[in-house]
């Protein structure tokens with residue numbers, strides 16, 4: 495069983511707080527993602543799990559056992575490093591064999607594992623090459639393969655595919671997801687790419703400056719962000735977050751929206767905004783289309799509404815032109831409300 499849990503774990507480097515009072519449980523077999531901007535504490539969490547760092551406070555458990563006093567070698571978790579370091583004098587195949595050779599695994603088993611992982615990562619045709627003969631993407635896959643051949647309690651990956659180009663990244667993340675499901679192993683995955691996090695994670699934790707701000711399934715967090723910070727991090731284009739006062743001047747209409755006590759800002763996802771031509775009977779102040787971005791399957795329409803700019807995501811290629819007057823609307827049920835401090839308020 496490879497459940498991994500933190501109980502109120504904190505880690506400081508001198509004055510800097512890298513992780514503050516973090517508690518979470520990654521379930522056995524789960525694809526769990528840590529997502530946050532640079533320096534939010536993601537790599538620190540992985541180093542703490544590996545045992546490369548010790549917590550200042552709190553307890554870390556692997557498979558239900560406290561490991562604060564357990565050495566990295568005895569923790570049996572495998573890391574795919576951010577900076578992949580393949581042995582330059584060894585072929586890709588020998589790089590992948592290495593962790594098994596080191597553990598004196600019988601040759602027959604090694605070759606079976608190698609063939610298996612090479613097929614899964616589509617690298618069978620490059621196994622004979624030296625790292626210098628491989629592209630960045632191929633090196634990355636070989637490094638992933640080397641981690642996969644071991645049989646650890648859990649795999650850790652620190653932004654493993656960020657060096658790949660966009661297309662290969664999309665392909666590889668789908669593969670990783672499938673591989674994780676087939677292996678039936680716990681995978682803890684760090685990324686600073688929201689789309690990647692949403693696409694791979696069974697559940698994810700959102701980090702801000704060493705604090706875990708929310709834990710849940712991607713769909714849950716997307717639909718019910720706990721704060722405007724989290725709301726802004728997920729989704730592209732980003733959620734529109736507007737001062738609540740703006741609704742009063744008629745630039746955007748939300749049926750049934752009344753002044754609710756503590757609301758400071760409202761949030762509406764671009765896909766929840768409806769854009770239609772303005773007519774005099776709409777009253778209020780018309781909004782004006784600022785720019786239209788046709789992206790093929792959908793179109794981003796940026797609209798100037800009162801003091802603010804709102805982005806709407808529309809299906810297909812609607813017939814909307816810059817400079818035209820439009821009315822914006824959205825479902826009350828799709829609106830998010832935030833307090834002055836940024837906390838989500840009940841809808």
Ligand code: ADP
Pocket residue numbers: 507510511512530531532533534535536537538539
């Ligand atoms: P992320 O992986 O999300 O980019 P890190 O976990 O690497 O973030 O860093 C979190 C914070 O801890 C940052 O403010 C970083 O500067 C600090 N930090 C991390 N490692 C060290 C270290 N070895 N010495 C000093 N500060 C560190």
Ligand code: MG
Pocket residue numbers: 533536537538652
């Ligand atoms: Mg990092």
